[in-house]
Amino acid sequence: MKKYIVRRLLLSIVVVWIVSVLIFLAARIGPDPVYMIASPGASEAELQSIRQRFGLDQPLPVQYFTFIIRALQGDLGESIYYGLPVSKIVVSRLPASLLLVGVAKFISLCIGLVAGLMAARRRGRWQDNLVKWFSLLGLSMPNFWIAMLLILIFSVKLKILPTGGYGGIAHVLMPAFSLGWYFSAGYTRIIYSSLLQVLNSEYIKLARVKGLSEKSVVGKHALKNALIPVVTLAGMNLVVMISGAVAVETVFAWPGLGLLMYHGAVYRDFNIVQAVVLFISAMMVMINLLVDILYAYIDPRIRYQYH
């Protein structure tokens, strides 16, 4: 087990390192970053002084080395637009992102559970078809379009929900639903297929033979086992959801990492964009690592591969 964890940990560090190199290089393949910082029409002497101040006159490996040392100390530079350290801004936006993703996750899991259960129990009937269409719609509509349709219906026509901003439960409902619908399709499919598999197994037949009520068979015995893959997917999806929320946060002016990213892109504030991508990627690697370790802990076959 120890060997396995060490191995996975080392691999994760390698992955994060490659990501940092990629992001660093991506910033350098574009036009000379000096022109992003300098005001238009700056003289050659001014450009040179900017190059010196930001270390852009150094060779690339040296630049990368200073970049990574600073990044490890939590210093990702200053935002040109906000005039604050980037890492501070990113951390301050995290709670809003997590709240949105948390509610979206809850909504999508509820939908997935109800829809998957309904489709599996009424296989081939109209409920099954309804669920399939609902999933297909969720997978096909861009989340920011769902967001705008919801605003049209609930804010403009019915006037019962606010059009955007950060606040109470009323503010989070529409963003969370527009973000969650897409992901609910995945949960529905998994609950559906694993329920079908479990419902055909021997121990469910035994539970039926024992004379347990249908409610007890499905709710207590079948559902519990069908939930394991759902929980895994929900965990692995967490970071994907945060990054998928960029457009939704933009529509609702929801002050999370996504809106920060959008403003960074609009104002060409490169440090912000770079920091958010680096931060989210590191989170993704960490969650994958946790899932792998958890799996090795649950499933002995994985951890004995490395003995």
Add this chain to the structure above:
Amino acid sequence: MTRAPKIPVIILLILILSAIFADFLALHDPEIGNPRRRLLPPFWEERGTLQFPLGTDTMGRDILSRLIYGARISLLVAFGAVIFAGCLGTAAGVTAGFFGGWVDQVIMRFTDAWLSIPMVMFGMLMAVIVGPGVFNIVVIMSLVFWTRYARVARGETLSLKTRDFVHLATIAGCGKFRIMRKHILPNVMNSVITLASLQIGIAVVVEASLTFLGVGVPPPKPAWGLMLSEGRGGLIAGYWWLVVFPGMAIALLVMSFNLVGDWLRIYLDPHYRNLE
């Protein structure tokens, strides 16, 4: 289920044909408007005319014409991105799987790292660097999408490598490059095409998202994502047609791609085909 689903195929055909023949089909210029006829509603509403069946936008441009030209951009970008990404990823995956050892390690670690950068955010990062533009967005999206092809192609290659016909080709004196090209690649293609058909819908949504966020196709081009971001301002005032029609176009296209992709996946899988 060997027959193609009819309605999605018809929708796809309509969209592809309107993309090709946009110059003949569109009634108005998609990029030039007239301020005097701005924000006209669709023809069935009050003030609407059949001259502008789906209404006009904030700059007085015909929405239907913009939708027709928009199909061209969406399809071009989506197909371009998926084809570029497919070539890049398949080449990387087949190489990694065929050579194994450290080549495999390097390529696959690189792929893992790439996969842990979130798609839309990575696209935005690249777009901020290289700037907006139709060609740029195709390149950026193929850089976003290639990793999945690499994984699939590598997996297939690993299992093909142990098969007898590959061993026989080696014995017959085939060079490594020739085996990869003549014996491995054709057998990997089925999986790659399946993946491409499932990814093209996602590609349409990612392009629309990037364009919506202002880092994709630049204005005044009639891209659907751009129409949505331009229509966002009129949402509160109740100009619903600015937002409903472009989104519907995206959803229809993506849904048709998804349904056809699902069918293709089963159709190309010999395991399912033999069951019929």
